[in-house]
Amino acid sequence: MEIWRLPISASQRGKLISAGYTTLSSLSSISSSDLARESKVSESEALDILKFASHSHSGGWEMSSGNCSIFEGAQNAWDMLHEEESLVHITTSSADLDNILGGGIHCKEVTEIGGVPGIGKTQLGIQIAVNVQIPHGFGGLGGKAIYIDTEGSFMVERALQIAEACIEDMSEYNRFIRKDFQACEIRMQPKDILGNIFYFRICSYTEQIALINYLDKFISEHKDVKVVVVDSVTFHFRQDFDDMALRTRVLSGMALKLMKLAKKFSLAVVLLNQVTTKHTEGSFQLALALGDSWSHTCTNRIVLYWNGNERYAYIDKSPSLRSASAAYSVTRRGIRNSSSSCKRIKMM
Amino acid sequence: MANKMISEIPLPKSIANVFAARNISTAKDALSLTEFELMELLDVGLTEVRSALSQISEIVAPPYQTALSLMEQRFQNEHLGGHFPTGLKGLDAALCGGIPFGVLTELVGPAGIGKTQFCLKLSLLASLPTNCGGLDGRVIYIDVESKFSSRRLLEIGLRSFPEIFQMKEMAQEMAGRIFVLRPSSLSEFTQSLQQIKVSLLQNQVKMLVIDSMAALVSGEHEQGVRRQQTLSWHISFIKSLAEFSRIPVVVTNQVRSQSHDEASQYSFQEYLSCAVQSRDGIVETPTRYDSHLVAALGIHWAHAVTTRLVLEAKSGQRFIKVAKSPISPPLAFPFHITSSGISLLSDEGMELMGPEINSIHCQGHNEIINFRMESLV
Numbered sequence: 001m002e003i004w005r006l007p008i009s010a011s012q013r014g015k016l017i018s019a020g021y022t023t024l025s026s027l028s029s030i031s032s033s034d035l036a037r038e039s040k041v042s043e044s045e046a047l048d049i050l051k052f053a054s055h056s057h058s059g060g061w062e063m064s065s066g067n068c069s070i071f072e073g074a075q076n077a078w079d080m081l082h083e084e085e086s087l088v089h090i091t092t093s094s095a096d097l098d099n100i101l102g103g104g105i106h107c108k109e110v111t112e113i114g115g116v117p118g119i120g121k122t123q124l125g126i127q128i129a130v131n132v133q134i135p136h137g138f139g140g141l142g143g144k145a146i147y148i149d150t151e152g153s154f155m156v157e158r159a160l161q162i163a164e165a166c167i168e169d170m171s172e173y174n175r176f177i178r179k180d181f182q183a184c185e186i187r188m189q190p191k192d193i194l195g196n197i198f199y200f201r202i203c204s205y206t207e208q209i210a211l212i213n214y215l216d217k218f219i220s221e222h223k224d225v226k227v228v229v230v231d232s233v234t235f236h237f238r239q240d241f242d243d244m245a246l247r248t249r250v251l252s253g254m255a256l257k258l259m260k261l262a263k264k265f266s267l268a269v270v271l272l273n274q275v276t277t278k279h280t281e282g283s284f285q286l287a288l289a290l291g292d293s294w295s296h297t298c299t300n301r302i303v304l305y306w307n308g309n310e311r312y313a314y315i316d317k318s319p320s321l322r323s324a325s326a327a328y329s330v331t332r333r334g335i336r337n338s339s340s341s342c343k344r345i346k347m348m
Numbered sequence: 349m350a351n352k353m354i355s356e357i358p359l360p361k362s363i364a365n366v367f368a369a370r371n372i373s374t375a376k377d378a379l380s381l382t383e384f385e386l387m388e389l390l391d392v393g394l395t396e397v398r399s400a401l402s403q404i405s406e407i408v409a410p411p412y413q414t415a416l417s418l419m420e421q422r423f424q425n426e427h428l429g430g431h432f433p434t435g436l437k438g439l440d441a442a443l444c445g446g447i448p449f450g451v452l453t454e455l456v457g458p459a460g461i462g463k464t465q466f467c468l469k470l471s472l473l474a475s476l477p478t479n480c481g482g483l484d485g486r487v488i489y490i491d492v493e494s495k496f497s498s499r500r501l502l503e504i505g506l507r508s509f510p511e512i513f514q515m516k517e518m519a520q521e522m523a524g525r526i527f528v529l530r531p532s533s534l535s536e537f538t539q540s541l542q543q544i545k546v547s548l549l550q551n552q553v554k555m556l557v558i559d560s561m562a563a564l565v566s567g568e569h570e571q572g573v574r575r576q577q578t579l580s581w582h583i584s585f586i587k588s589l590a591e592f593s594r595i596p597v598v599v600t601n602q603v604r605s606q607s608h609d610e611a612s613q614y615s616f617q618e619y620l621s622c623a624v625q626s627r628d629g630i631v632e633t634p635t636r637y638d639s640h641l642v643a644a645l646g647i648h649w650a651h652a653v654t655t656r657l658v659l660e661a662k663s664g665q666r667f668i669k670v671a672k673s674p675i676s677p678p679l680a681f682p683f684h685i686t687s688s689g690i691s692l693l694s695d696e697g698m699e700l701m702g703p704e705i706n707s708i709h710c711q712g713h714n715e716i717i718n719f720r721m722e723s724l725v
Binding site: 007008009010011012048116117118122123146147151152153154155156157158159160161191194195196197198199200201202203204206207209210211212213214216217218232234235236238239246249250253274275276277278280283284285286287303305306307308309310314316323325330331332 | 375376379380382383385387388391392393394395401402404405406407408409410411412413414415416417418419422429444448450451580581583584587588590591592611612613614615616617620647648650651652653654656671672674675677701702703704705706
């Protein structure tokens with residue numbers, strides 16, 4: 001029943017099947033007027049149906065130019081490896097954290113970061129929104145950031161503090177490393193950094209869905225956006241919903257769109273999540289909110305937690321990184337390495 | 349924006365008719381369904397559904413602003429860039445000017461520690477004219493436990509700002525700007541909130557105080573999680589109220605003892621501690637707050653507040669700690685309650701490491717309470 005694969009409406013599909021067209025090959029050698037007559041659809045509809053059918057049928061045997069793909073739309077693993085290696089990561093400003101992340105936050109992937117209140121999720125979100133703007137000469141992406149605020153926790157004064165510290169760090173790097181080179185002078189001001197953060201304030205889940213739908217158009221118009229931070233993705237989905245099944249469907253639709261955005265524009269998507277208590281194996285444990293089905297939708301998952309007096313980050317889920325935890329701290333200048341001397345990176 | 353009618357959105361006639369025929373009248377209805385559900389329901393093709401959804405989304409999505417223009421706008425239009433100074437110098441410095449506008453600030457602590465005193469002082473400050481450090485506006489004080497004392501309020505005013513409060517007309521004017529509501533049940537509170545939202549801007553209300561949030565549910569007979577869910581509508585309503593009116597909202601919260609099956613760690617933390625144990629022979633104990641007191645209302649509430657100020661008593665000394673704040677490091681300031689309200693004993697806060705900042709102690713402050721009560725009479 002290959003007809004199911006065509007993106008046509010249910011009634012058109014029904015008409016085709018009742019007229020006897022159940023496979024794509026049966027549509028390959030018919031003219032649009034015959035199809036219209038036999039299936040009782042209009043001429044223009046028949047033309048559209050044939051266009052869809054030929055599109056998905058012929059894709060199987062064409063060799064598209066360039067990258068030798070046998071299946072249309074697919075990419076072979078070798079080409080993907082080259083692409084992945086050339087992608088720059090977004091640093092978190094903490095070397096330990098960057099280490100366990102394999103260099104930083106990955107582009108083309110959705111990373112979920114969750115933790116208890118006060119652990120530093122918003123701080124990390126703001127740090128990433130600032131660090132994405134680090135110019136190429138300093139190993140950064142030189143891009144802009146979209147910050148989607150659903151809780152009102154974004155404080156401009158804090159973003160300014162972090163931006164100032166970032167520029168100071170870059171100037172220091174300049175002084176120590178690039179003593180001989182006059183090039184790559186820092187002309188960035190903290191205010192410029194703030195000017196490159198596009199801030200959206202969301203007040204309901206409808207606006208959240210609408211905005212994520214709209215982001216495709218927005219980013220097409222602002223191609224230098226390289227990270228989308230959603231702080232937090234949970235808030236509006238934790239109340240308002242009586243129908244849990246609807247919530248799951250809406251959330252997975254949202255996650256898919258974000259993944260598409262990440263892949264299409266080669267940007268990083270960072271989703272900040274809250275924590276809830278879950279009853280497992282006879283005891284209550286902390287877990288990230290939004291349920292089990294949501295936990296499958298993100299590519300990477302990082303949990304921020306307290307360990308003694310230190311803040312730690314743990315890679316809970318990743319296709320390419322091993323489970324590890326590293327300490328970090330939140331300072332006046334933003335996210336930095338933990339200052340304790342006995343820090344260790346625990347590998348599983 | 350979410351309740352925008354589909355009829356008001358410029359869609360092609362054919363699809364607009366189909367939406368209406370299937371009873372999808374608001375943008376919220378349309379956006380809550382996935383693309384395939386819409387295709388099934390409306391019996392149209394994928395491209396039409398996609399283009400309709402993208403048009404609806406473009407209209408419903410909120411406009412953007414760069415962080416720079418946000419900052420400039422706030423500094424231009426709002427008092428001190430959107431901060432309400434509390435008069436406690438150390439605290440104001442830590443919070444970059446004072447209590448932030450547009451978000452919830454929570455005061456949590458054991459009974460008798462000074463939460464209501466702090467709220468009284470703040471209400472008074474908000475009513476004062478701007479040249480005295482106030483917001484020059486009205487204050488709505490929702491007093492759930494009937495703790496508001498106008499006599500104490502005027503005493504604070506007289507001691508802190510004698511030049512204003514010694515004149516009877518001025519005292520009357522300032523006190524007249526503070527409106528006290530006393531809802532006796534959760535449903536009354538709900539009603540009051542809805543009325544407040546309507547009249548907030550017209551009546552020049554510059555601050556909202558809710559004392560206390562936890563008392564609203566302790567009267568209802570629900571336990572644990574259900575109790576938290578009862579307030580979830582109110583939490584998002586108050587947040588949106590704060591957001592659109594850009595006023596500071598101060599909410600007090602009670603404490604309760606920690607139950608033994610309280611969740612305190614993630615599932616992977618057990619594995620991590622086992623792995624360390626097998627390697628080094630050192631056992632890392634799971635993080636557990638030392639004190640047996642925790643803030644009431646649960647973790648959902650803890651996520652919803654933007655700034656959490658913990659008031660506690662430790663070894664006979666009272667402290668106000670900035671436990672959660674997007675802008676302040678975790679500092680603790682010693683304070684005491686005087687006839688002129690609340691004042692810090694030191695403007696240099698002690699920086700606390702780790703989750704200690706969240707713990708609530710209640711040691712040895714009973715003596716302080718009794719002593720002070722006598723001197724206040």
